[in-house]
């Protein structure tokens with residue numbers, strides 16, 4: 001097991017050199033290090049983590065790089081203002097995006113952690129590429145487009161937006177497309193085009209990207225595909241691609257949802273399936289009132305059984321099952337709804353008290369964790385554990 005103290009990653013000071021409004025609700029920040037060290041290397045598709053100051057202390061938020069990763073001089077991130085969820089208007093608007101939109105100005109210094117993420121362009125492949133962007137999900141795909149512009153690969157860049165006022169970085173995509181002399185084709189779909197969009201014909205199709213859109217644009221071929229956008233968009237695009245014959249292993253996406261994978265959601269969208277749970281409801285008193293009670297349990301390891309995971313507050317226990325990717329997923333499969341956001345050990349949203357037992361991290365948390373705390377999104381139990389959930 002890695003020691004928590006070994007896990008903290010390096011944050012460095014970066015200065016905001018430029019803040020650019022891209023459209024109604026999207027801005028870009030251009031960031032340069034102030035410690036006179038070079039930029040970290042980044043792969044097209046990766047994201048940066050920023051420390052966002054709040055009244056309750058700093059929180060980590062991640063933003064995909066939208067710039068050309070070969071640029072050794074400056075990073076660009078592009079951020080949409082996230083309003084409070086429509087179904088819960090009393091909830092807070094996105095902390096990070098509100099702070100970037102309302103408070104960050106040119107000359108400010110921000111703490112930034114190195115590029116991370118495995119949603120990256122496969123630069124060893126020579127297959128033609130389909131990039132499917134929904135809204136501000138274009139950011140990692142634009143970074144990929146910059147890399148692809150320097151290759152001989154054919155590229156189709158589809159971007160779905162509500163309308164022209166929410167369409168960021170259009171000129172940059174068109175410029176790359178023009179310079180490619182036909183090798184990079186772009187297609188913009190507006191779901192709710194405005195009157196002005198209609199007059200200027202600033203989009204190629206209206207409505208949502210569907211099978212017709214893709215079939216019209218794409219010749220039969222063997223593609224690599226990359227999808228980024230809201231989850232329903234990604235689910236729909238995944239199923240469209242599979243229906244068009246794109247091989248699932250060649251479809252890449254970044255997904256932070258509750259299901260194991262986007263593929264699982266995409267299958268569910270075609271044919272709803274019941275999800276098995278492996279919950280054993282124990283007496284509500286088990287370890288809940290006195291977490292030390294759990295120490296009276298016989299060690300599962302000694303018995304040769306899978307570890308017992310006890311959720312003290314909710315009085316539920318389950319046997320660990322390797323089908324769970326993390327303690328967070330185990331809790332969800334037990335019918336609990338712990339808070340989470342990134343599911344990658346970055347934002348600390350899922351941090352909870354570890355009342356007893358030990359865990360191991362399969363993904364290195366960005367911040368060092370105190371011994372009595374655990375990030376459940378990126379850890380598994382090494383023996384019986386009691387969590388304060």
Ligand SMILES: NC(=O)C1=CN([C@@H]2O[C@H](COP(=O)(O)OP(=O)(O)OC[C@H]3O[C@@H](n4cnc5c(N)ncnc54)[C@H](OP(=O)(O)O)[C@@H]3O)[C@@H](O)[C@H]2O)C=CC1
Nearest residue numbers: 064134135136137160161162191208229230232233236254
């Ligand atoms: N690295 C990453 O993983 C990144 C992820 N993101 C994510 O991308 C998302 C972008 O959201 P946002 O800009 O608000 O997107 P929007 O809500 O503006 O949606 C963008 C477009 O997608 C369309 N769309 C939605 N659902 C479907 C569907 N089922 N089939 C076809 N088209 C659909 C919308 O159509 P309609 O108007 O009809 O709904 C709209 O035209 C966020 O969830 C953000 O977290 C963003 C950046 C980086």
